[in-house]
Amino acid sequence: MAWKKNILETIGNTPMIQLNKVVKDFPCTVLAKVDYFNPGNSIKDRMALKMVEDAEADGRLKPGGTIVEGTSGNTGMGLALAACVKGYKCIFVTTDKQSKEKADILKAVGAEVIVCPTNVMPEDPRSYYxxxxxxxxxxxxxxxxxxxDNLSNRQAHYESTGPEIWEQTEGKITHLVCTAGTGGTIVGTAKYLKEKNPNIQIWAIDVYGSLLTKYFRTGEVDMNEVHPYISEGFGEDFVPQNYDMSVIDHFEQVTDKDGAVQARRLAREEGLFCGYSAGSCFQGLLQLKDRLKKDDLVVCIFHHGSRYVGKVYNDQWMMERGFLDVKTFKDIVSGRSRQRLITVHPSDTVAAAVALMQQYDIENIPVMxxxxxxxxxxxxxxxxxxxSDPDLKNQSVEFVMEHPYPEVSYDTPVERLSSLITRxxxxxxSKDEAGSYHIVTKYDVINSLAK
Known part of the structure; x- marks a missing residue:
């Protein structure tokens, strides 16, 4: 009989999955190392367990002890799982920009969570560091x-992530693409892969507002580069000690919007329910695809999207930040040829209404x-x-008219319109800014969604 002795034994050996629809115009094969198959739904489980085991080995962590960590959520989850199995307490300090789901999940596995302000310098006594x-x-x-700064972080990926990727690609990997945060994942994995083949390209994906990209290019810690950003799980306002920039070949920055949009795209087109960093990782690869050749084999590292249900996967949250390009009633009207609204008066005959329908090839007419x-x-x-009554066509419209069409605001999203249009x-x-009526039918909605 085969079973795991505890949840920690399920960490690692995550699948490699080929991307298809989102890379249909790429010249090469792109694979996703889908590390949300780890029990904590991210690659951070690997290094969390390694840090705990190393702390136990050198005597820093003793029975009944408390694990304290500053985390955006994923590392905390990995540490919490280790604490559950090994009998430790956990206190996690995070920032107020992190999703509520992250804090709730950490609490669910027994951790205490303290929330600190995001927009303060690392050395500020209020910062989560x-x-x-x-x-x-x-x-x-x-x-x-x-x-x-704990080098057990990158060592975990040198010992597990790197070897797994090498074996799963049979040593044919040419590019590793990974978001850059603490530096542990990208540096540890890169060190192993570069030892196997120094020609493998390592591309780090960063966010605008982080100083890591400029530091990589110039060696300068420029705090003028630092400004608030919405992306979670990567980017830094200081340089962690886990970094060894010599094993990284390129840094690429992406926007908050692009990362969020691509996360949703991966879910919709590939069935991969990914998080913010995964969307940003893929966006970075999109920006660099012109560097790729036919025989290249690219590997991206992806995490889970469960922590972002209230953010990236929430339409309202996306719209409030201008991340979601929402089509509206106005867009439909503006995108078709301008013509006056065809209406009938309640005193007009049914025959006249039928003639208008035939003349303008329409199925719906408001009675005004x-x-x-x-x-x-x-x-x-x-x-x-x-x-059922052929003589009805000589009667007035008022005797046969149906309920009036619903009226909505001119900026109503198409998705809302589709729920109002029924059998x-x-x-x-809707009325435009000048007070003129316009009509949108089910065919208008279908056409707009197809574009």
Missing amino acids: SVAKRLATEIPNSVYMNQY ENDRNIGSLSEQGLFNKIF ENGAVL
């Missing part, structure tokens, strides 16, 4: 893991009186009524 260090000095029998939307006519509804209700009305 400073608070974590202080707590470790104040709490008896505690250890500050310090993933940024004194610029008020008081009813509607549909081709299907009229057909059914006239079929019984074939269109929606």
Whole structure:
């Protein structure tokens, strides 16, 4: 019989999955090292366990001790899993820009979470770095893991991530693409791969607002590069000791918006429910694809999107930040040829309404009186009524009209319009800035979503 003795034995040996739709115009093969198959849903499980085991081995972490760490969420999850199995307490210090889901998940596995302000310098006593260090000095029998400067971080990836990628690609990997945060993943993995083949290109993906890219290019720590950014899980406002820039060949910066949009795209087109850093990793590769050749084999490292359900995968959150290009009623009207709205008066005959439908090849007509939307006519509804009573076509519209079409604001998103248009209700009305009515039908919505 085969089973794992505890959850920690499931860390590592994650699958390599080929990307297809999102790289259809690439000249080469692109693979994703999908490390959200780790129990904590990220690659950080590897180094979290390594840091704990090394701390146990050298006596820093004793039975009944407390693990203290500053974390954006994923490292905390890995440490919390190790603490659950090994019997330690956890206190994690994070920033107020991290998703609520991250803090909730850490609490669910028994950790205490302290939230600190994001927009302060690392040396500020309020920063999550400073608070974590202080707590470790104040709490008896505690250890500050310090993933940024703890070299067990990169050693974990030298021992596991690098060898797995090499074996899974049979040594054919030509490029490793990875977001840059603490430096542990990219440097540890790169060191192993470069020892196997020094020609392998290592591309680090950074975010605008981080100083790592300029430091890589110039060796200068320029705090003028640092400004607030929304992306989570990578980018830094200092240079962690885990970095060895000699094993990295290129740094590429991406925007907050592009990273979020590409994360959603990976979920929609590849079925990979990825997080912010994975979306940013792929965006960086998109920006660099012209450097790739036919026989290249690219490996990207991806994490899970469960921590971003309330952010990247929330339409409202995306729209509030201008990350989601939402089509609206106005966009539909602006994108078609300009023509006046065809309407009928309640005193017009049904025959006149049918003639208008035939003349303009339309199925829906609003019934208007004194610029008020008081009813509607549909081709299907009229057909059914006239079929059962042919003399009806000589009667006034007011005797056969249906409920008026719903009215919405001119900037209503297309997704909302689609929920208002039903079998019984074939269109929606809205007034533009000048007060003129416009109509959007189900066919307009279908055409807009197809573009």
